[in-house]
Amino acid sequence: KDAEEGEKKDATMMDGAKDEGDGKGESKEVDMKDANDKVEEEATVVEEATTTEANVEKKDDASKDEEMKDWVVVDKVVEGGEKKDGEDAKTVDDGGTTATNPTSEEKGDADNSPKDSEMKETPENDTTAAEEPPTPPPPTFKKIPAVGFLAQGWSGGVYSPHCLQNMPDWSCAIADIFNEFLPSSPIPPYDSKVHRGLWRTVTIRCSLRTKECMVIVLHAPAKGGAGAKEDGSDDYSHVFEEEKERLVKMLTKDVIKTPKREYPEDHVAEKKDESSSEEGGEIRVTSIYFQEFAGLSHPGPDHPVQHVFGKKSLEEKLGKCTFQISPGAFFQTNTRGAEVLYNIVVDRIKEVTKDPKDTLLLDVCCGTGTIGLTCLKEGVVGRLVGVDISEPAIDDAKINATKNGYTESSTTKFIASAAEKILPDVMYDIPRDSPIVAVVDPARDGLHGVVVRTLRANEKIQRLVYVSCNPTATLVRDAAMLCNPPTKKYPGRPFKPVMAQPVDMFPLTKHCEMVMTFDRMSKEEYEKYHKE
Numbered sequence: 001k002d003a004e005e006g007e008k009k010d011a012t013m014m015d016g017a018k019d020e021g022d023g024k025g026e027s028k029e030v031d032m033k034d035a036n037d038k039v040e041e042e043a044t045v046v047e048e049a050t051t052t053e054a055n056v057e058k059k060d061d062a063s064k065d066e067e068m069k070d071w072v073v074v075d076k077v078v079e080g081g082e083k084k085d086g087e088d089a090k091t092v093d094d095g096g097t098t099a100t101n102p103t104s105e106e107k108g109d110a111d112n113s114p115k116d117s118e119m120k121e122t123p124e125n126d127t128t129a130a131e132e133p134p135t136p137p138p139p140t141f142k143k144i145p146a147v148g149f150l151a152q153g154w155s156g157g158v159y160s161p162h163c164l165q166n167m168p169d170w171s172c173a174i175a176d177i178f179n180e181f182l183p184s185s186p187i188p189p190y191d192s193k194v195h196r197g198l199w200r201t202v203t204i205r206c207s208l209r210t211k212e213c214m215v216i217v218l219h220a221p222a223k224g225g226a227g228a229k230e231d232g233s234d235d236y237s238h239v240f241e242e243e244k245e246r247l248v249k250m251l252t253k254d255v256i257k258t259p260k261r262e263y264p265e266d267h268v269a270e271k272k273d274e275s276s277s278e279e280g281g282e283i284r285v286t287s288i289y290f291q292e293f294a295g296l297s298h299p300g301p302d303h304p305v306q307h308v309f310g311k312k313s314l315e316e317k318l319g320k321c322t323f324q325i326s327p328g329a330f331f332q333t334n335t336r337g338a339e340v341l342y343n344i345v346v347d348r349i350k351e352v353t354k355d356p357k358d359t360l361l362l363d364v365c366c367g368t369g370t371i372g373l374t375c376l377k378e379g380v381v382g383r384l385v386g387v388d389i390s391e392p393a394i395d396d397a398k399i400n401a402t403k404n405g406y407t408e409s410s411t412t413k414f415i416a417s418a419a420e421k422i423l424p425d426v427m428y429d430i431p432r433d434s435p436i437v438a439v440v441d442p443a444r445d446g447l448h449g450v451v452v453r454t455l456r457a458n459e460k461i462q463r464l465v466y467v468s469c470n471p472t473a474t475l476v477r478d479a480a481m482l483c484n485p486p487t488k489k490y491p492g493r494p495f496k497p498v499m500a501q502p503v504d505m506f507p508l509t510k511h512c513e514m515v516m517t518f519d520r521m522s523k524e525e526y527e528k529y530h531k532e
Contacts (some may be wrong), residue, residue, distance in 0.1 A: 147183035195227030357382035369397030420450035446474025471514035
C-alpha cells in the first residue's frame with residue numbers, strides 16, 4: 001500500500017513539474033520517442049553536413065568537374081573536391097582517400113539544429129509537428145586521376161595501397177609517382193563504362209635480391225579506345241609521346257624512396273633481418289614497358305609490348321637458381337614464400353625417386369621453369385620436360401635453363417603450347433622404361449579435361465604433385481576427376497590423395513597455395529574397391 005501511494009505521489013510530482021512549464025519535467029513516457037526522433041534527425045543532419053557543407057563554396061569548380069566527368073576507373077573520389085587553405089585534411093584508413101574535415105563555421109545547419117536544452121515545451125494536446133530543419137544538398141564529388149586498387153569494383157574509384165600491411169614500400173612509392181603524374185597529364189584515365197580515355201593499369205615487378213624493378217603501363221590507343229568519339233575530340237596522339245617521355249623521366253630520375261604510410265592501429269611492424277640480402281640497398285626502376293590494348297577486358301600474356309627504357313627483363317634469385325622474367329611471363333609474387341612452396345614440391349618428389357638420374361619430371365603449366373629447374377638443381381630428377389601456353393614464359397624458361405647450367409637438349413625441353421593440345425604427343429615421345437613424376441601448377445581455372453584424361457591414362461606416372469592457387473574450387477573439381485573410378489572419358493587406374501600442405505603465399509588475405517600429392521592406386525587397391 002505504501003508503495004502504491006509512493007508511485008501516485010511520484011506521478012503527481014511529475015505532472016506538477018510538467019504543468020510548471022519549465023520544459024524540464026515533460027512526461028518521459030509520452031514524449032521520449034519524439035525527442036529521440038529529433039535527436040536522430042539532428043545526428044543525421046550533422047553527419048550529412050560534415051560531408052557536404054565543405055562543397056558549398058566550391059561551385060566555381062563545376063566547369064572543371066564537367067571536364068573530368070570521363071575519368072572514372074582510375075579516379076580517386078575525394079569528398080568536397082580539392083583541399084583549400086584553412087581546411088584540415090584527414091586520411092580515411094579503410095579507403096585511403098582524402099576528405100576535408102569542415103570547421104565549425106562550415107557545418108552550417110548542423111550546428112543550428114535544435115538541441116534538447118533548447119526544445120520548447122509542447123502541450124499534450126498539441127499535435128502540430130515540430131518544424132524540421134532544411135534538407136541538406138546531396139554530397140558532391142570531384143574526381144581526381146589516381147592509381148590504386150579497385151576495392152569497390154569498377155564503379156567505386158580506386159583506393160591507395162599505402163594502408164595495406166602486405167603491400168611493400170616500393171609498390172607504394174611507384175604509386176606516389178603516378179599520383180603525381182596523372183593529375184598533371186592532359187590525357188585522362190580510361191573509363192571502362194564508355195571505353196574512352198587512355199591510362200588503364202600499371203603492373204610493377206620488383207626483386208629485392210637483385211634491386212631491379214620493372215614497370216609495365218597498359219594504355220588504350222592514343223587515337224581513342226573502343227568508344228572513341230566520332231569528332232576525334234578524344235584523340236591524344238599529339239601529346240602522347242611527350243607524356244610518355246615525361247613519365248619515364250619521373251620514374252627513373254632517382255632511386256625508389258620510402259613513402260609515408262599510415263597503417264591500422266593494430267599493425268605490428270615486421271622485424272627486419274639485417275643479414276638478409278633483401279634488406280638494405282637502393283632499388284631503381286631498371287625496365288619500363290608500354291602496352292597498347294584496344295580490347296574491352298585485358299590482354300593475354302602474348303600481347304605485344306613496347307620496350308622504352310632500360311633492361312628488357314627482370315632478374316630474380318630463387319633458391320639455388322637465377323631466373324629471367326619477361327613482362328608477360330608468370331612468376332610467383334612472393335619470392336620467399338615461393339622458396340617454401342618449391343621445397344615442399346622437392347620433398348614430395350624425392351620420396352618416390354629411387355634413381356633420380358633416370359627419373360623424368362613432367363612439368364605442366366611450367367611458366368619460366370622455376371619448379372622444374374629447382375628440382376633439377378636439387379638433384380631429385382635427371383630430366384625435365386616443361387609445357388606452358390605462354391610463349392614469352394617458355395622463351396624465359398629456355399634462357400633460365402642455360403643460366404643455371406643446363407645446356408643439353410637431352411636434359412631440358414620446354415614447349416610453348418596449350419597443355420591439352422600437346423600433352424598426349426609429349427607422353428607418347430617419352431621412353432616407356434622411363435619413370436615419370438608429374439607436377440602441375442595451373443592457373444585459377446585449373447586443368448583442362450584433356451590434361452586430366454592424359455595424366456590418368458598414362459599409368460607410368462606413379463606420383464602427381466598438384467600446386468593449386470584455387471584450392472577450394474578447381475582443385476576440388478580436378479581431384480575428383482583424378483580419383484573417381486575409371487570411365488570412358490577418364491580411363492586408367494585412379495589416383496588417391498596422400499598429403500595436402502597449404503602455404504601462406506599471400507599474407508593477410510583469405511587466399512593460399514595448396515600442394516596436394518596424389519599417388520597412383522595399386523592394382524590390389526583398385527580391385528579391392530572397384531571389383532566390378
